[in-house]
Amino acid sequence: MEGQQDPPPATTSAPAATPTSNQNLILGIVMGAVVLLLLLLVITQQFGGQGDETNDPKVTEMQRESAELKAKIALMASTSGNNQTTTLLVEGIKRDVGTLGAIVEQNQQNVLALKDSQATVQGLTRQLADLQRRDKLNGDATARVAGLEAQVKDLTAKLDGAVDQATLTALRDQLKASKALSLQLQEELTALEAKSARMIDDNQHTAVRAELDECLAENILLKLELQKLRTKLDGARLFVTRENLSPKAQKFFRELERLEGIDRDGLEQAYERIKKEFNAHVVETAAFAAGSPDLKQEHEAHIKGVTVESNPNSFFLVVGYASKTGDIKSNRDLSERRSKRVASTVNYLKQNSQEVQAVYLGETDRFGEKAQPNQICEVWEIRP
Numbered sequence: 154m155e156g157q158q159d160p161p162p163a164t165t166s167a168p169a170a171t172p173t174s175n176q177n178l179i180l181g182i183v184m185g186a187v188v189l190l191l192l193l194l195v196i197t198q199q200f201g202g203q204g205d206e207t208n209d210p211k212v213t214e215m216q217r218e219s220a221e222l223k224a225k226i227a228l229m230a231s232t233s234g235n236n237q238t239t240t241l242l243v244e245g246i247k248r249d250v251g252t253l254g255a256i257v258e259q260n261q262q263n264v265l266a267l268k269d270s271q272a273t274v275q276g277l278t279r280q281l282a283d284l285q286r287r288d289k290l291n292g293d294a295t296a297r298v299a300g301l302e303a304q305v306k307d308l309t310a311k312l313d314g315a316v317d318q319a320t321l322t323a324l325r326d327q328l329k330a331s332k333a334l335s336l337q338l339q340e341e342l343t344a345l346e347a348k349s350a351r352m353i354d355d356n357q358h359t360a361v362r363a364e365l366d367e368c369l370a371e372n373i374l375l376k377l378e379l380q381k382l383r384t385k386l387d388g389a390r391l392f393v394t395r396e397n398l399s400p401k402a403q404k405f406f407r408e409l410e411r412l413e414g415i416d417r418d419g420l421e422q423a424y425e426r427i428k429k430e431f432n433a434h435v436v437e438t439a440a441f442a443a444g445s446p447d448l449k450q451e452h453e454a455h456i457k458g459v460t461v462e463s464n465p466n467s468f469f470l471v472v473g474y475a476s477k478t479g480d481i482k483s484n485r486d487l488s489e490r491r492s493k494r495v496a497s498t499v500n501y502l503k504q505n506s507q508e509v510q511a512v513y514l515g516e517t518d519r520f521g522e523k524a525q526p527n528q529i530c531e532v533w534e535i536r537p
Contacts, residue, residue, distance in 0.1 A: 247386065254379060270361050277348065284345035291338035298335055301328040377447055380494060383501055388493030391471075391500060392511045399510055401468045401535060405431050406512065409472065413517060420519060436463070437532040439495050440525075446490040453498055456532065460503045468535040469503065471496040471511035476524035481516070488513050488528075495530045 304324060398406055408431070412423050428434045436459045439452045460469075473492035475484035496511035503509060511530075520526040 256375060268365070271365070280345060280348055284342065284348075287338055287341055287345065291335065291342055294331060294335040294338055298328065298331045301331060373450060376450065376453075380448060380453075380498060383497040384490075384493050386497075387500060388497050391496040391509060392489060392493045392513075395512060398470075398512060399468065399508065401508075402470045402510065402512075405433060405470070405533075405535060406472075406514075409514060413515075413519060415519065431535060432537075433533050433535040435531050436469075436534045439491075439530045439532070441491055441528055441530075443525075443528070444487070446487065446494050448491075448494050448498055452495075453502075456495075456499055457502045459532075459534070460499065460507065463504075463507070463534055464536045465504050465506045466537045467507050468537075469496075469499050469507065469509040470533045470535060471499065471509065472531045472533065473511065473513045474520070474527050474529055474531070475513075475516045476527040477516045477518055478524045484516055485513060488530075491530050495532060499532060 301324065395406055405427070408427060412420060415423060424435070437452060437456055439448060441447070471492050473488040473495075475488040492511035492513060496509055499509045517527050520529065
């Protein structure tokens with residue numbers, strides 16, 4: 154069996170949630186938020202630098218928010234069916250999501266600062282090479298000056314007619330020019346030596362590089378956590394069955410269903426026909442690692458560019474697929490989670506006037522004979 158896979162969507166409506174199930178769901182979300190706050194506390198301590206961490210206002214604020222969440226959990230455990238408390242807890246989770254987003258932005262600023270440090274190291278390294286070259290030139294000029302001075306003294310002693318005045322004048326001019334060049338090189342050498350004293354050595358450069366790599370890796374993990382939180386907040390609202398699709402997408406979705414069993418050449422021709430008939434085209438095809446619903450960063454970056462450049466009134470339909478291998482229920486569950494993750498990302502990056510929904514089309518082999526090419530989500534843009 155390859156990873157988790159998804160079965161076809163249910164055609165019947167889900168039973169209404171009881172107050173007890175709603176309370177348990179919200180308790181689970183709040184407990185997840187508490188764990189997340191503790192994780193953020195550790196990250197804050199790691200980035201806090203030197204000093205007494207107990208006096209760090211960020212740490213104090215995180216502890217205060219953690220205590221507030223624990224108090225809310227206790228209140229919820231003692232009071233069932235309190236809609237106002239539930240609303241306050243959901244709002245608190247949204248604020249936590251905003252805090253996590255700010256930390257991601259701060260990490261991105263740290264990455265930029267580290268990159269600037271690396272550029273400074275490279276510039277100083279080039280200056281050091283230039284310093285060494287000029288030092289050699291200065292030594293050559295000093296030797297030349299000494300030689301010319303010796304020649305002048307010798308010629309002066311023999312000034313009784315052995316050398317004419319023109320030759321002596323030329324030698325003195327050469328000596329003057331050489332002294333001026335030597336003085337200039339000495340000044341430049343002094344300036345470069347002052348700069349080299351402040352230069353970052355190889356060990357510091359290695360440490361900066363390692364810190365940059367660690368910061369980039371941690372930034373990716375934080376972005377994945379942010380994806381998960383966004384999916385929890387609005388994933389259930391964005392994922393629908395085919396019966397609940399927007400009228401803008403109903404006919405279009407039925408057209409996609411008819412393409413099952415068609416070969417690759419026929420599929421390309423069908424996509425061209427759909428593009429003309431429905432004014433719709435695929436703007437992103439998100440492939441996933443086996444068993445994982447995590448959306449890769451390159452897909453998120455491309456989706457951001459697509460939504461900015463698209464029509465302000467476009468409708469985005471995220472269509473989830475699964476391969477025909479493995480358990481049907483597992484296929485459906487994993488494909489639904491992937492569709493929610495992509496749809497929540499589109500919803501987060503889209504323009505305010507645009508709409509987005511996600512739907513599961515089913516198990517297929519239309520994209521290839523092997524399993525991997527069929528474990529994808531397509532993002533269709535349907536323009537007005």
